[in-house]
Amino acid sequence: MNKRLLLISPYFPPHGVVGEKRALNMVNYLPAHGWEVIVLASPPHFQEKEVSSFHEDSTTTVNYGFITPWLRPIINLFTSKPGSSTSVKPDLSKKPSKSLTPLDQYMWDIPGAIKAGKALIRKHKPDVILVNADPWSGLLVGHRLSQWSxxxxxxxxxxxxxxxxxxxxxxxxxxxxxxxxxxxxxFHSAAHVILNTRSCKERYTEVYPASVSAKFRFVRNAFDQSLYDPATSDAGKDQVYRFGYFGSFRKFVSPESLLKAFALFVQKYDHSPNEVRLVMTGSPNSEFMYYLNELKLQSFCDIQPAVEVSQTIKVLKSWDVLLLVVSNYYQWMVPAKLYDYMAAQKPILALSANTEVNEIIKETKSGFVCQPDDIEQIADQMEYLFQSRLNDLDNHGPIEEYSVTAQVQKMNQILTQVLPDHSK
Structure with a gap:
């Protein structure tokens, strides 16, 4: 008899956000471990494009009932569509506005989600509930459904x-x-609490007593090659050397050091736009545009539109160096794009003081790390990479630990421990 899992994840395809990929991995790969997965998700409030897909043989039940139907249209009237940006000079000293809610935009949908969850439990009789967060509202839904059932x-x-x-x-x-x-x-009511980095687990262990911290596990994010169209390296075909940053900059992740280092690199080593390019995907924020103009890098920069997940590796392999900026604020996190970068097997240049990120890059032989505020060091490392013209990396073995296969195997072990005896 299959084990049944109710997976609660407001983010789920076709939302088109990075946060849906972890839940998607569970849907695509837990069935191989004997799980039948039932999903409670939120319908996209702003439909963009489908960026992820189920495996063709998936029989997963997906219920987009994480919504309070009569209230959500009213909320949407007062919600700005995400993804907008401006090129005006930002007030970099301006403090961000306060958030007045304890959870997130989905807190208004909790009543509808609990109602939908009860219906799914009555119909499918799951053995375990797994909540993928954030959004944090899902935790309250999982907690209440567990209490009820x-x-x-x-x-x-x-x-x-x-x-x-x-x-x-x-x-x-x-x-x-x-x-x-x-x-x-x-944390007290959950059977286990899974964090997605070792450093986050260690930090929470410092905060909570042993009775709670004994529940803590960590399962990192992962790359899934099956989500990507096959791609071969196009780097260097036109002799232009490309430094690429996948995604957009945002609050707590500043482009300042990267752009200043690139400006020093082209100035110090006398490079022209015909030799080197800085490429990014997505919508540039106002801080990015400010420094791009201030440093006179417009002629060196290409801004590409966001791409579907299936095209990720093709885009990454079209670049020579993959740029990673790890904010000092993100000391307990590993950026999700690092896993895609490893899957592309192109040299990574990380601006990072994050110990866990730096260890992963070193252990997998995936690239180079510079201190994020050492502009001179970053510029010199860019020149080294330009002169070296490194080809695709041969590190398939070391990166396998960060594949979806390894991730879901760990998740299966944790979920199996929670199963009632009769379901194991």
Whole structure:
């Protein structure tokens, strides 16, 4: 008899966001371990394009009931469509506005999600509930459904919550206290709490008593080659050397050091736009456009539109060096794009003081690391890479630990431990 899992994940295809990939991995690969997966997800509030897909043989039941139908249209009237940017000079000293909610934009959908979850439990009788967060609202739904049904649940955090102090500071103190109470409640009631980095698990272990920290596990994100169209390297075909950054810059991830280093690189070593290019995908934010214009790099830069997941490796392999910027604020996190970068097997140049990120790059022989504020070092490393003209990396063995196969195997072990005895 198959084991049944109710997977609660507001982000799920076709949302078109990075956060859906972890849930998608569970759907595509847990069935090979004997799991039948039932998904409770949110319908996309802003339909973009489908960027991920199920395996062709998937029989997963997906219910887009994480919504309060009568309320969501009203909320959407007052919500800006994501992805907009501006080229005006930003006020870099301006403090971000306070967030007045303890959870996220999905908190208004919790009543509808609980109702839909109860219906799925009655119909499919799952053995375990797994919640993929953030969005954090899913944790409250999983907690309430577990209380109602007696089914054990597991909290799977893609990002740290209360220990991400910079994000917590965006909320008033009364909301911060509310969030701390919610997190404690969820961590006490969950059978296991999964963090997605070793450093995040270690940090939470420092915060919580042994009775709670004994539940902590960590399962990193992963790359899934099956999501990508086959691609061969196109780098260097026109003799232009390309440094590429996949994705957009945002709050807590600044392009300043990268752009200043690239400007020094082309100036110090007298490179022309016909020799080297800086490429990025997605929508540039105002800070990126400010420094691009301030440093007079317009003629060196190509901005490409965001691409579907299936095209990721093709785009990455068209570049010679893959740029990674790890903010000092992200000390408990590993950027999701690092796993795609490893899958592309092109040299990575990371601007990072993150110990775990740096260890992964070193252990997998995936590239080079510079201190994020050492502009001279970064520029010199760019010149070294330009002169070396490294080909595709031969490191398939070392990166296999970060594949979806390894990720889901660990997840299966954790979920199996939670199963009631009769279902194992």
């Amino acid at each position: 007696g089914i054990p649940w597991v909290a799977d955090l893609r990002d740290p919550w209360t220990v991400f102090e910079e994000k917590m500071a965006l909320r008033p103190r009364v909301i911060q206290r509310w969030i701390h109470r919610l997190e404690k409640t969820f």
